[in-house]
Amino acid sequence: MALYSEKVMDHLMHPRNVGILEDADGVGEVGNAKCGDIMKIYLKIENDIIVDVKFETFGCGSAIASSSMATEMIKGKSIHDAMALTNKAVTEALDGLPAHKIHCSVLAEEAIKNALRDYYDRHNIPYDPADFPDCEHCEHCH
Amino acid sequence: MKVYADNAATTAMSQTAIQAMLPYFDKIYGNPSSLHSIGQEAKEALENARATVAQCLGCEPREILFTSGGSEADNQAIISAARFGARMGKKHIITTAFEHHAVLHTLNRLEKEGFEVTYLDVSHGHNITAQQVKDAIRPDTALVTVMYANNEIGSILPIPEIGAICKAAGVTFHTDAVQAVGHLHINVREQNIDMLSLSGHKFHGPKGVGALYVRKGFPLVNIIEGGAQERGKRAGTENIPGICGMAAAMKEACDNIDKNMPKVAAMRDKLIAGLSQIPHCALNGDPVNRLPGNVSFCFEGIEGESLLLFLDAKGISASSGSACTSGSLDPSHVLLAIGRVHDVAHGSLRLSLSEYNTMEEMDHILTAVPEVVQYLRNMSPVWRDLQTGKRTYIL
Numbered sequence: 001m002a003l004y005s006e007k008v009m010d011h012l013m014h015p016r017n018v019g020i021l022e023d024a025d026g027v028g029e030v031g032n033a034k035c036g037d038i039m040k041i042y043l044k045i046e047n048d049i050i051v052d053v054k055f056e057t058f059g060c061g062s063a064i065a066s067s068s069m070a071t072e073m074i075k076g077k078s079i080h081d082a083m084a085l086t087n088k089a090v091t092e093a094l095d096g097l098p099a100h101k102i103h104c105s106v107l108a109e110e111a112i113k114n115a116l117r118d119y120y121d122r123h124n125i126p127y128d129p130a131d132f133p134d135c136e137h138c139e140h141c142h
Numbered sequence: 143m144k145v146y147a148d149n150a151a152t153t154a155m156s157q158t159a160i161q162a163m164l165p166y167f168d169k170i171y172g173n174p175s176s177l178h179s180i181g182q183e184a185k186e187a188l189e190n191a192r193a194t195v196a197q198c199l200g201c202e203p204r205e206i207l208f209t210s211g212g213s214e215a216d217n218q219a220i221i222s223a224a225r226f227g228a229r230m231g232k233k234h235i236i237t238t239a240f241e242h243h244a245v246l247h248t249l250n251r252l253e254k255e256g257f258e259v260t261y262l263d264v265s266h267g268h269n270i271t272a273q274q275v276k277d278a279i280r281p282d283t284a285l286v287t288v289m290y291a292n293n294e295i296g297s298i299l300p301i302p303e304i305g306a307i308c309k310a311a312g313v314t315f316h317t318d319a320v321q322a323v324g325h326l327h328i329n330v331r332e333q334n335i336d337m338l339s340l341s342g343h344k345f346h347g348p349k350g351v352g353a354l355y356v357r358k359g360f361p362l363v364n365i366i367e368g369g370a371q372e373r374g375k376r377a378g379t380e381n382i383p384g385i386c387g388m389a390a391a392m393k394e395a396c397d398n399i400d401k402n403m404p405k406v407a408a409m410r411d412k413l414i415a416g417l418s419q420i421p422h423c424a425l426n427g428d429p430v431n432r433l434p435g436n437v438s439f440c441f442e443g444i445e446g447e448s449l450l451l452f453l454d455a456k457g458i459s460a461s462s463g464s465a466c467t468s469g470s471l472d473p474s475h476v477l478l479a480i481g482r483v484h485d486v487a488h489g490s491l492r493l494s495l496s497e498y499n500t501m502e503e504m505d506h507i508l509t510a511v512p513e514v515v516q517y518l519r520n521m522s523p524v525w526r527d528l529q530t531g532k533r534t535y536i537l
Contacts, residue, residue: 004451012448013455018521033524033533036445036465036473036488040523056523060447060466064521101466 004061005095011065016072019054026122028114030107037063037104039111041071045119048079055111062094062101063108069093070108079119082112083131144457145503149344149435150293150321150494151461155387156346162390163348166383174380175371184382191389198396199338199355200329207354207362207372208385212320212341213244214365215354218376219316219337220248220287222356222363224257226314227284236278236286236313238262238270239479240295244339245287245318246475262288265481268295269428272303279307285314290322290338294463294476294492295427296436298326305334314360320344320352324395325403325434330355340392342384346496347391351384402497406434409495409504413437416508420515422528424537426480426490435495440477440486442537443525444518449491452514458507463490485524486536 004012021042031038037059044052053075055067070090074082087105091097097105113132120127146154166187172180174188189203196203209215220235227233237249239261249259260278262270275286286308291298301317308315316337322328323338324345330338336357343349356362368377395402410432414425417439426438441449446462453460463474465488472478473487482490493507519525527533 009451012451015521020526029523033485033488034483035471036484038523056521056526058443058522058524059445060464061451063445063466064448 003098004065005097007069007093007095008062008065008097011068011094012061015064015068017054017068017075018056020056021052021054024054024115026115026117026119028111028116028118030110030114031059033058036060037107039063039067039107041067041111041115043112043115043119045079050074050077050079050082059104059107060101062097062104065094066090066097066104066108067111070105070112074112079116083116085109085112143503143506144459145499145506146459147493147495147499147503147507148459148461149496149498150433150492152343152349153346153496154498155343155348156391156394158394159347159387159391163383163387166386170382174382175369184380187386188380188382191385194389194393195353196355198323198328198392200331201355202358204373205355205358207356207376208380209352209354209376210350210381211352212242212318212339212344213352215339215341215352216242216244216316216318217248218362218365219339219354219356220245220252220285221365222361223285223287223314223316223337224252225363226361228257230284232282232284233257234260234280234283236260236262236275236283236288238264238288238299240264240292240297240476241287241289242293242318242320245289249287257284264297264479267428268426268480269297269431270299272300272307275304276307276311279311279313283311283313285316287316287318290317290319290328291326291433292427292476293321294474295438295480296321296433297428298322298431298433300431301335302333308336309334321433324392325399325406327399330357336360342388342391345391345395346498347388348384351381351388353388398497403434406495406497406499409499409501410434410437412501412504413493413495413507416504417511420512422535422537423515424482424486426477426482433494437493437495439491440482440537441489441491441515442486442535443522443528444489444515446473446488446490448518449489449514452517453491453510456506456510456514458510461492461494463492464488483536 024042087109090105174185323340338355341352422442446464447466477487
């Protein structure tokens with residue numbers, strides 16, 4: 001049995017939405033190099049719709065695949081939908097991740113949330129800070 | 143092109159070793175402890191294998207104990223030396239910071255029992271000096287256990303010099319030679335080694351079998367209790383096919399060592415020279431005293447597991463000391479011990495070669511690795527920060 005599902009391997013070997021957006025409306029970065037994974041998400045938002053999204057990831061195969069899948073899942077969606085994206089949904093869309101790689105999908109969820117918070121901050125849009133918990137699932141950060 | 147470059151993890155079996163095993167599955171399948179002729183034929187094969195292994199190491203057959211592998215041999219050697227030392231009030235052990243876990247975890251257990259362990263620093267030259275061992279020896283030192291050569295970074299330790307120091311000081315000397323046997327010239331007598339661990343599958347022999355050389359007269363403690371096999375020091379019906387396969391592989395490796403060493407080292411040197419061209423990388427391990435087949439690098443700005451997966455897609459089997467390849471949160475203790483910080487230790491790559499590799503395969507590696515490193519750097523926010531000056535290069 002392979003380490004990763006075919007979906008993970010597909011998103012790893014052919015990652016979608018790699019790169020940066022120079023004119024991004026929101027940028028979110030989570031993780032740190034010491035722990036071996038950093039994810040950075042760039043969002044272009046028009047009329048509450050994510051019209052473009054790019055990512056950069058330093059990390060293992062599942063981190064890259066999770067970023068790729070997560071960006072695909074929010075592209076063209078509303079901010080509301082993007083806020084509702086959970087790491088569980090990313091994991092399921094990838095047909096599962098090994099237990100010790102689940103945190104990679106958590107990073108993807110949190111990178112997107114960070115980017116959305118950045119968008120709110122930049123545009124002075126009020127939000128509930130409780131919607132943006134600090135990396136609570138991620139044992140790497142503790 | 144398929145390239146197997148993970149020979150430090152395990153090797154393909156040689157045809158000689160396979161052929162040497164086959165009769166002992168269904169023809170000479172007797173138990174060496176049995177009285178009947180089919181048992182006694184197996185017994186004869188066992189003793190012939192013991193003689194072969196002894197000859198390769200320069201010791202007597204009775205000084206060879208067959209085990210399930212290198213880890214068991216390491217456990218038994220260290221526990222035995224600790225118990226022997228403790229009887230004389232000696233509870234200090236000297237080792238290095240970059241030993242295999244079979245050694246480190248056994249020592250951790252002894253520390254909990256009250257032993258004191260000195261871990262020699264390996265950050266200077268990614269190796270230790272014999273002087274470091276000499277300086278660390280105390281009146282209560284029971285054991286010096288240092289590996290012959292490091293499995294991750296290839297450094298070859300100054301074993302003959304350490305052996306001489308231990309002999310002069312009257313301290314028991316064990317070496318985990320799992321990565322060295324069959325690849326380097328070893329003579330336990332000349333090098334004053336009291337105990338040596340080896341594993342069959344690192345030199346084209348089978349998995350699940352190894353040996354411990356123990357200098358005649360040294361009191362061994364049993365790890366596995368039971369029958370009187372192996373002079374009463376290791377219970378359990380002997381793995382005759384495995385032992386015969388290992389002995390055949392070992393003889394083949396030792397007979398061809400002078401031919402294989404330069405061949406493998408030439409491929410290693412080609413890879414090291416080529417991969418050194420990649421910007422912001424560093425060679426891990428002793429650049430001079432180095433296993434013929436070891437190539438180990440850290441590449442800044444990328445992570446090792448994704449590097450391995452992309453190389454695998456290009457047909458190259460390699461390994462890495464990144465945290466993500468181990469399932470733990472920390473990268474390899476070996477890379478940290480030589481002074482690599484976490485950030486770059488995650489981006490490590492080990493290519494380990496054998497005489498079964500070819501120069502054409504090296505060309506493939508030298509094309510693939512720089513491509514993949516660049517590809518991953520191009521999607522890495524760390525690399526972007528390094529390039530834009532937001533982060534400082536470490537390598």
